[in-house]
Amino acid sequence: MKTAQHPEQAAEFVANDARAHWHDQALWFVREKRDRMAVSLPEWEQLRDTASQIKLHTVSRMADYLEEFERNATKLGAVVHWAKDAQEHNEIVLSLLKKIDAKRIVKSKSMLTEECHLNPFLEEQGIEVVDTDLGERIVQLRKEAPSHIVLPAIHIKKEEVSETFHEHLQTEAGNNDPNYLTEAARNHLREKFVAADAGITGVNFAIAETGGLVVCTNEGNADLGVSLPKLHIACMGIEKLVPKAADLSVFLRLLARSATGQPITTYSSHFHGPRPGGELHIILVDNGRSNLMGSSQFRNSLKCIRCGACMNTCPVYRRSGGHSYGTTVPGPIGSILAPSRDSKQHKSLPFACTLCGSCTDVCPVKIDLHHELLEWRGEIRKRGQLPISKTLPMKFTSWMMQSPWLFGVVGAIGRWCLRHFPRWAIYHGLNPWGKQREMPESPKQSFRELYQIHESKKASDE
Amino acid sequence: MSSRDQILNNIRNQIVASVDHPGLAGEWIRYDDRVEHYATVLAAVGGTAHVVDSAEQILAELNQVPAFAAAKKVVSLCGEVAGNVDFAQIDDPHKLEDVDFAILPAQFAVAENGAVWVDDADVKHRVIYFIPQHLSFIVPAPQDAADAIVDNMHQAYERLSFGQPRFGTFVSGPSKTADIEQSLVIGAHGARSLNVFFLRQ
Numbered sequence: 001m002k003t004a005q006h007p008e009q010a011a012e013f014v015a016n017d018a019r020a021h022w023h024d025q026a027l028w029f030v031r032e033k034r035d036r037m038a039v040s041l042p043e044w045e046q047l048r049d050t051a052s053q054i055k056l057h058t059v060s061r062m063a064d065y066l067e068e069f070e071r072n073a074t075k076l077g078a079v080v081h082w083a084k085d086a087q088e089h090n091e092i093v094l095s096l097l098k099k100i101d102a103k104r105i106v107k108s109k110s111m112l113t114e115e116c117h118l119n120p121f122l123e124e125q126g127i128e129v130v131d132t133d134l135g136e137r138i139v140q141l142r143k144e145a146p147s148h149i150v151l152p153a154i155h156i157k158k159e160e161v162s163e164t165f166h167e168h169l170q171t172e173a174g175n176n177d178p179n180y181l182t183e184a185a186r187n188h189l190r191e192k193f194v195a196a197d198a199g200i201t202g203v204n205f206a207i208a209e210t211g212g213l214v215v216c217t218n219e220g221n222a223d224l225g226v227s228l229p230k231l232h233i234a235c236m237g238i239e240k241l242v243p244k245a246a247d248l249s250v251f252l253r254l255l256a257r258s259a260t261g262q263p264i265t266t267y268s269s270h271f272h273g274p275r276p277g278g279e280l281h282i283i284l285v286d287n288g289r290s291n292l293m294g295s296s297q298f299r300n301s302l303k304c305i306r307c308g309a310c311m312n313t314c315p316v317y318r319r320s321g322g323h324s325y326g327t328t329v330p331g332p333i334g335s336i337l338a339p340s341r342d343s344k345q346h347k348s349l350p351f352a353c354t355l356c357g358s359c360t361d362v363c364p365v366k367i368d369l370h371h372e373l374l375e376w377r378g379e380i381r382k383r384g385q386l387p388i389s390k391t392l393p394m395k396f397t398s399w400m401m402q403s404p405w406l407f408g409v410v411g412a413i414g415r416w417c418l419r420h421f422p423r424w425a426i427y428h429g430l431n432p433w434g435k436q437r438e439m440p441e442s443p444k445q446s447f448r449e450l451y452q453i454h455e456s457k458k459a460s461d462e
Numbered sequence: 463m464s465s466r467d468q469i470l471n472n473i474r475n476q477i478v479a480s481v482d483h484p485g486l487a488g489e490w491i492r493y494d495d496r497v498e499h500y501a502t503v504l505a506a507v508g509g510t511a512h513v514v515d516s517a518e519q520i521l522a523e524l525n526q527v528p529a530f531a532a533a534k535k536v537v538s539l540c541g542e543v544a545g546n547v548d549f550a551q552i553d554d555p556h557k558l559e560d561v562d563f564a565i566l567p568a569q570f571a572v573a574e575n576g577a578v579w580v581d582d583a584d585v586k587h588r589v590i591y592f593i594p595q596h597l598s599f600i601v602p603a604p605q606d607a608a609d610a611i612v613d614n615m616h617q618a619y620e621r622l623s624f625g626q627p628r629f630g631t632f633v634s635g636p637s638k639t640a641d642i643e644q645s646l647v648i649g650a651h652g653a654r655s656l657n658v659f660f661l662r663q
Binding site for chain 1: 464465466468469470472473474475476477478479480481482483484486488489490491503506507555556559572574575576577582587588589591592593614615616618619620622624625626627628629630631632633634635636637638639640641642643644645647649650651652653
């Protein structure tokens with residue numbers, strides 16, 4: 001089966017021009033909020049440096065810190081489980097739910113459980129899983145995947161939310177007021193919270209030194225979800241660790257400012273052990289992460305704290321939508337993480353990038369995103385996964401550019417053609433550069449010619 | 463081999479250069495007027511700060527809050543304001559589902575982000591921080607409100623310790639969402655309003 005690649009899926013998205021612009025603007029608005037927050041702190045760059053170093057340090061001692069975390073979490077009364085892949089993770093969750101015969105589950109936002117496809121797995125077992133983050137609930141009711149890791153429903157218009165809620169929550173038809181719609185979701189999800197047999201959350205940070213974990217939300221849905229039922233299952237990728245509680249000062253200052261331009265999330269909850277009479281189970285998931293650790297090129301991507309800032313700023317993401325990436329984590333960071341799992345399937349993602357470097361500039365933990373994307377392009381070529389539409393023109397260009405004479409001749413022909421050919425001979429399917437944009441105005445002289453004229457003029461002036 | 467050992471072995475087999483922890487010393491931001499900065503940030507995230515000198519003053523301010531005046535079921539864990547629910551007698555947190563208003567103690571506040579720190583050391587059901595329709599915190603301030611406010615998160619963590627089973631959270635403003643077309647809506651799942659009182663003693 002041929003997997004659809006980014007260009008084809010993005011083509012669907014940009015076919016609706018007005019919507020693509022609307023999406024672009026919505027994300028740029030978030031990017032601007034992030035900028036205002038970043039400049040409000042004179043120490044912003046120092047925070048980024050510190051965060052990056054702490055994460056690199058943690059990765060360099062990952063096994064020790066995982067064991068320390070396990071020891072301390074167990075001491076607090078939590079139960080720690082280890083899952084090497086998605087399948088094992090899902091089975092652990094299922095066995096925990098079966099033990100108490102849990103049928104109704106509330107789950108706060110967790111990209112890890114998306115990555116593991118936990119929902120369909122549990123639903124097949126007859127277990128109801130309700131995503132309680134408003135954005136996630138919207139996409140869940142629409143049977144879609146989140147298109148952004150922080151703003152799961154950023155691609156959906158309020159009119160569409162209204163239609164979805166009218167169908168599932170019996171709201172008034174045509175009432176598109178976000179206040180009204182949020183109120184309807186609040187009342188609907190309150191019923192789910194009160195009826196839940198267990199709560200599942202993701203994890204933003206886990207602390208080796210104390211055995212605790214931190215979950216950040218604006219809505220309070222994670223807290224509400226695990227404060228009523230007795231069973232709390234927390235699912236985390238092993239890269240979520242930080243060594244000490246005090247390290248959180250750095251990360252909590254960066255996370256929400258980078259993500260949504262808030263000074264901090266509304267709730268930053270620190271769970272140390274289960275609540276009295278309850279159970280806390282923590283599942284540590286590898287699912288390919290430990291392999292990434294050994295790669296000096298791509299190890300940096302393990303620093304990611306999933307703020308989504310690289311997506312909000314990415315000119316390609318903003319104009320092609322999260323679903324065009326076909327991965328749980330889209331955008332620049334997703335285009336690095338996905339090929340490390342399966343480079344054949346996701347070979348187009350490192351090319352969904354202009355190498356503008358904006359992602360690297362905003363990343364709160366200083367991942368060299370655009371450098372890694374460039375690295376991936378080379379890696380995909382080495383693995384022989386490039387399509388012929390890319391390799392053949394590259395071979396020709398390389399051959400041509402090795403001869404200054406040939407380069408000059410081809411340039412002259414190209415410039416002449418651009419000036420004299422009719423439109424249909426320039427703008428067609430074989431020239432992707434002319435798709436949805438005008439080719440540059442062709443100058444009469446090449447740079448080399450202009451330079452020669454300039455030099456000879458300078459010589460005659462002297 | 464267990465998955466645990468497989469994962470740990472796989473990590474230990476990777477060659478990763480050692481990197482030192484950078485330490486957390488820095489010229490982190492401080493504010494000339496922490497009270498004013500706190501109030502500004504809290505207002506920006508949808509909450510309201512008050513500096514008061516007595517229980518009577520808290521009650522007077524609360525009476526200005528329509529949700530408090532209309533509240534039928536009030537939980538108070540602060541001696542300054544009376545509630546009408548016997549919190550200690552409640553055995554199942556689900557019974558708190560219909561609490562309209564809660565007045566709860568908070569330990570200290572953070573100027574840079576409008577948050578207060580609370581924990582469940584003396585709170586039987588931690589859901590009380592999330593389930594009431596409206597929420598108020600009372601933060602004891604020894605002499606001046608500024609004494610109860612730290613400048614930044616680094617100072618905040620210096621005040622915290624995590625040696626035992628416990629839940630604690632930073633709360634910055636009322637519950638909110640912008641998941642529908644980036645329109646900010648206050649009152650997503652948790653509190654619809656948040657008042658923070660600094661009580662000078």
